Amino acid sequence: MKKDIDFGKVEGIAFAIIPENEGTIEEExxxxxxxxxxxxxxxxxxxxxxYGYLDGxxxxxxTLRQFFDRLESNEFIKVExxxxxxxxxxxxxxxxxxxxxxxxxxxYVFVNESIKSDYFTxxxxxxxxxxxxx
Numbered sequence: 001m002k003k004d005i006d007f008g009k010v011e012g013i014a015f016a017i018i019p020e021n022e023g024t025i026e027e028e029x030x031x032x033x034x035x036x037x038x039x040x041x042x043x044x045x046x047x048x049x050x051y052g053y054l055d056g057x058x059x060x061x062x063t064l065r066q067f068f069d070r071l072e073s074n075e076f077i078k079v080e081x082x083x084x085x086x087x088x089x090x091x092x093x094x095x096x097x098x099x100x101x102x103x104x105x106x107x108y109v110f111v112n113e114s115i116k117s118d119y120f121t122x123x124x125x126x127x128x129x130x131x132x133x134x
Contacts, residue, residue, distance in 0.1 A: 008099075010106035012037035015093050016123045017082060017115050018130030029084055029115075031093070033068075034076040034125055034132070041097040041104075044068040046079055050089035052112050061086065076125050087115040108133050 014034040021027050031048070035041055046068075050061040064080060071077055082091065091110040096103065110133065120129045 007105045008102055010095075010104045012134075013041070013095065013097075013104075013106070014124075014132050014134035015079075015095075015108045015110075016076075016126065016130050016132040017091075017110060018123060018126065018128050027084075029082045031079045031082050032076050032123070032126060033071065033079050033095070034123065035071045035073060036124060036134070037099070038073055039099050040070055040072045041099055042070040043096075043098040044071060045096045047094045048080065048092065050086045050091045052089040054088060059089065061089070074125060088112050091115070 012035070014036060016032045016034055017029055018032060019027060019029050033044070033046065044067065046066045047063055048066075049063040050059075052059065066079055068077060079093070090112050093108045094106075095108070096105045098104070110131065115131050119131050121132055123130050123132050
């Protein structure tokens with residue numbers, strides 16, 4: 001059972017949401033997984049969903065699941081596109097991965113209205129501005 005597994009503390013892993021073609025008609029937003037660790041990570045499973053209130057109604061998006069074999073040290077990978085309309089919800093990314101035979105697990109949540117230019121920072125390795133949590 002999950003309660004019997006000793007998950008180590010996750011460090012050096014970040015999620016970033018970055019606008020591409022900002023301000024144009026083709027503007028899109030992408031979610032990236034960033035590995036700032038000195039080791040590669042492997043067996044990566046990411047479950048993403050949104051939840052909260054939209055127009056006064058409680059809503060929950062469907063859950064998307066992704067699998068990536070391996071992400072090298074100081075590398076990043078695009079996980080998915082995200083619709084701007086979902087920024088008023090809490091956007092959750094739950095990740096599990098392996099490092100040196102040990103499993104790690106962490107939940108990252110971009111709280112509602114936190115994905116906006118007021119909170120932009122320079123995203124390491126990617127070289128673009130966006131919102132990042134580690």
